Amino acid sequence: MAFLQVEDIHKSFGQEEVLKGISFGLEKGEVLSIIGSSGGGKTTLLRSLNQLIIPDKGIIKVNDEIVFDASEGKLSESVLRDRRLHFGLVFQQFNLFPQYNVKRNLTLAAELLCKERGKAAGKSAEEIKKEIKQLDAKAYALLVKVGLENKITAYPGELSGGQQQRVAIARALMLSPDILCFDEPTSALDPELTGEVLKVIGSLKSSESTMVIVTHEMEFARKVSDKVIFMADGVIEEMGTPAEIFDDPKSAKLQNFLNKSQNLGIDDMESGFNAREWAKVAQDGEECLKDNELIRF
Ligand SMILES: Nc1ncnc2c1ncn2[C@@H]1O[C@H](COP(=O)(O)OP(=O)(O)OP(=O)(O)O)[C@@H](O)[C@H]1O
Numbered sequence: 001m002a003f004l005q006v007e008d009i010h011k012s013f014g015q016e017e018v019l020k021g022i023s024f025g026l027e028k029g030e031v032l033s034i035i036g037s038s039g040g041g042k043t044t045l046l047r048s049l050n051q052l053i054i055p056d057k058g059i060i061k062v063n064d065e066i067v068f069d070a071s072e073g074k075l076s077e078s079v080l081r082d083r084r085l086h087f088g089l090v091f092q093q094f095n096l097f098p099q100y101n102v103k104r105n106l107t108l109a110a111e112l113l114c115k116e117r118g119k120a121a122g123k124s125a126e127e128i129k130k131e132i133k134q135l136d137a138k139a140y141a142l143l144v145k146v147g148l149e150n151k152i153t154a155y156p157g158e159l160s161g162g163q164q165q166r167v168a169i170a171r172a173l174m175l176s177p178d179i180l181c182f183d184e185p186t187s188a189l190d191p192e193l194t195g196e197v198l199k200v201i202g203s204l205k206s207s208e209s210t211m212v213i214v215t216h217e218m219e220f221a222r223k224v225s226d227k228v229i230f231m232a233d234g235v236i237e238e239m240g241t242p243a244e245i246f247d248d249p250k251s252a253k254l255q256n257f258l259n260k261s262q263n264l265g266i267d268d269m270e271s272g273f274n275a276r277e278w279a280k281v282a283q284d285g286e287e288c289l290k291d292n293e294l295i296r297f
């Protein structure tokens with residue numbers, strides 16, 4: 001049995017079946033990249049693993065333990081939360097808490113968890129305090145890992161996009177997930193910042209860290225992955241080693257996808273407008289809103 005075992009996951013939104021029976025296995029320490037064109041279900045699959053979306057059907061196991069089984073029905077919040085903690089998720093848009101500095105961003109969830117679990121296990125207030133103190137050292141070590149220990153007291157607004165994303169990666173690692181998932185971690189970044197984030201993700205590769213990465217960065221996927229899944233229209237169209245997927249694609253859909261992504265740059269495929277430009281537009285929109293708020297109040 002593989003370390004991560006995904007069996008026959010289905011998910012519909014209204015009439016549209018977005019995941020149509022996804023099954024795969026991943027060994028501990030392996031890196032899986034998921035590629036495919038827009039709307040194919042990549043984000044929905046990642047969110048299903050993390051149970052931010054509850055699949056309609058299927059089973060997910062980590063290390064032989066069931067973390068999701070659609071036939072179980074509704075679970076209590078705390079059971080669901082513990083099961084979710086098998087996975088860490090790094091989003092495209094960083095999602096740091098803007099009101100907290102870097103250190104607090106890293107320690108907040110871990111501290112709450114420490115208190116809750118400590119109390120449930122009948123630990124004394126002293127013991128819990130000691131454990132919480134140790135989180136500071138863990139946060140510092142993770143910031144060293146992503147090369148940002150000198151920004152420990154900075155606020156997200158004072159960091160570049162690449163630095164924010166590296167903080168988000170360190171934050172996800174704080175909770176020691178079994179599997180770390182990334183959803184297009186660099187597509188909101190300028191090209192010169194993409195490299196530094198990909199370098200950090202690459203440096204996390206070890207026998208202990210299992211990763212699932214949705215990405216449009218084909219060269220990166222080829223370099224870092226042990227396995228690659230090509231998704232199209234809610235199914236795994238093809239799965240294999242990077243060499244099998246990129247050098248010897250079997251299905252016409254994958255061949256077509258790779259040709260297009262080579263010729264155009266994948267971001268331009270669907271809209272004629274690059275994802276980074278979209279991100280800039282969204283950011284400008286937010287700035288606008290903030291300005292308006294200033295005027296209103
Ligand atoms: N919460 C939702 N409610 C309704 N439909 C949704 C929802 N989330 C996703 N979808 C639909 O599911 C389909 C797959 O979306 P998904 O975001 O998983 O694609 P993707 O492969 O990640 O695409 P992209 O490369 O653009 O990020 C799309 O048709 C989308 O409109």
Ligand SMILES: [Mg+2]
Pocket residue numbers: 042043044
């Ligand atoms: Mg997506």
